[in-house]
Amino acid sequence: LAKTTQPISMDSYEGQEVNITCSHNNIATNDYITWYQQFPSQGPRFIIQGYKTKVTNEVASLFIPADRKSSTLSLPRVSLSDTAVYYCLSREYGNKLVFGAGTILRVKS
Amino acid sequence: EAQVTQNPRYLITVTGKKLTVTCSQNMNHEYMSWYRQDPGLGLRQIYYSMNVEVTDKGDVPEGYKVSRKEKRNFPLILESPSPNQTSLYFCASSFGTGNSPLHFGNGTRLTVT
16 A cells, blocks of 8 residues: 655744655656645645656755655745645555645744 | 636535535546545545546545536535534646646535534
8 A cells, every 4th residue: 555654844944945755655657756835725736746866846856766765855945935734646556646644844034 | 717616615514414515627637536634634535537427436435426427527425424524625637647737726624513
């Protein structure tokens, strides 16, 4: 049974780099790893997605090791507005999706 | 504007009274799915649909029904709600399946007394 595990919470200060790691022990061979961000009273929104090595966009970077059993979301120089819950997502089988329980990121000034 | 629309945003009901939460998307997405979000448990998939007339169970389907008669709509039905179904519900859609990013609605907060 696929299980997606991530830390419950993290604290950071403005301007720091934040790394959130997720483990996905049974990810499908052809599956991507996807991360979402959620603010209060809103649905999650897509941040970044990758298959292996490193992916970077205007918001974040995603690092995926060769065995693909984990991934690390990296947020450079966080600001107060990055305070949110971050979810990683993998696929169990077929099209059944398994989210991690979410990491609450608190950014302080 | 491309969006997933859920209604209602808030709903309070009593045990056993059938209810339907609607979900509609205007992006011509094939894949649609429902999730419930509970403290400490994150998002858990209830049901998903690969296309019209094709639905499958997710992780926590007990007590829920869905239908996909049209591509844009994917209603969630609680035939006999119980207090343990009090939760925050999200509908989401995506192109194709699996690896396509999900687009979420803004949620429906359901309270069953």
